[in-house]
Amino acid sequence: MAGIAGTAVFPFWANGFSMIGHGNRKNKIMFRILGKTGVKLPIISIGALSFDASLYRTALDRGISHIDTSQYYFNGKHEMMVGDVIKGRPRDSFVVSTKIMIGNGQSGQHSTLALADAPTLADRFNISLERLGLEHVDIFYVAGINSRNTSLNDDLMKGLQKIKKSGKARFVGMATHQNEPEVLRAAVESCIHDVVLVAYNFRQIHGAEVKKAIGEATKAGLGIIAMKPMAGAYWDKERTLPINAKAALKWALQDKNVHSVVTGIMSLDELETDLSIMDKLEMTSEEKDSLKLGEKKSFAGLYCQQCGKCTTQCLSSLDIPTLMRSYMYMYGYGDAARARASLDQFDLSYVGCHECVSCTVACSLRMDVRARILDIIRLKSVPEDFLS
Secondary structure (H helix, E strand, O other): OOOOOOOOOOOOOOOOEEEEEEOOEEEEEEEEEOHHHOOEEEOEEEOOOOOOHHHHHHHHHOOOOEEEOOOOHHHHHHHHHHHHHHOOOOHHHOEEEEEEEOOOOOOOOOOOOOOOOHHHHHHHHHHHHHHHOOOOEEEEEEEOOOOHHHHOOHHHHHHHHHHHHHOOEEEEEEEEOOOHHHHHHHHHHHOOOOEEEEEOOOOOOOHHHHHHHHHHHHHOOOEEEEEOOOOOOEOOOOOOOEOOHHHHHHHHHOOOOOOEEEEOOOOHHHHHHHHHHHHOOOOOHHHHHHOOHHHHHOOOOOOOOOOOOOOOOOOOOOOHHHHHHHHHHHHOOOOHHHHHHHHOOOOOOOOHHHOOOOOOOOOOOOOOHHHHHHHHHHHHHOOHHHHO
């Protein structure tokens, strides 16, 4: 592979290391093979919390060669920013993944992309290519998958196959925040998907089952990229108690079936922190203890594991998992634009929480669901232009 941003040629070693030069500094980069794709990814990939192009350029220069974006991040502006960042760089010096959201929410209230409309899938994918300034992306995901039936939808499968056959996406896959084991197993069953982008972190109550399904998927040759490793980034809404980033990343990457972890890097300090774990993935006793803070202090945290158990309890049949994810985007990630984009999937002209004296929902992670819903829906009254 050609050097990144003018550095010398370096090898991508399977499950190994490479030394990436940056001025007078060198940092060790660990790579893992992305399943049957054969692509060698750095174990840390950069996601879309930041809109700072210089930060992405620095990440590429330092060896974080995989950028994950989406058509709906910052209303498409993130893809355009990524396109600007990679412009002029050798095409084999970076890996780009993007995604399109489909509508199959828990309560069926949102419908961003009709499943049966394969031409629309291709048309919208072409918009991403145009924004990125690329003839092809390395990985294209359909996001918002939360069930086996959706995973195996015939029209969706045909649409993905058509895109891959066209050469505009080297590999295709799914992204899922919900019912992860079911979706992972469906991806194996499909024999079409190459990669699954899956929520995986230390706070998942069903983490053992997710881990088992990830193992089954990698055995079948799928590439596994984990997301949401920070589980909300903070323990509290006030953002005074950050989750130990090094510990959270190490937790996910100690599972060798996870080939890379997408994390939002917001600053150069955070980039250095993420790079530092490549020296040693073993957790210290202090790091292990830090991940148990929620248990010790009874913090509900900001991460909703999207189990969906709350929806059948809600008298208004609200899509609580998505509302809670909006809450996490707002207070955990400080990303008001993405929180608002998530809320915009719903008709919130009437929310029964205003009338409910006591909430009937018992959250698995002890969240005060009613209070959080009433808090986050206030964002709907803020002009979208102001947020972006």
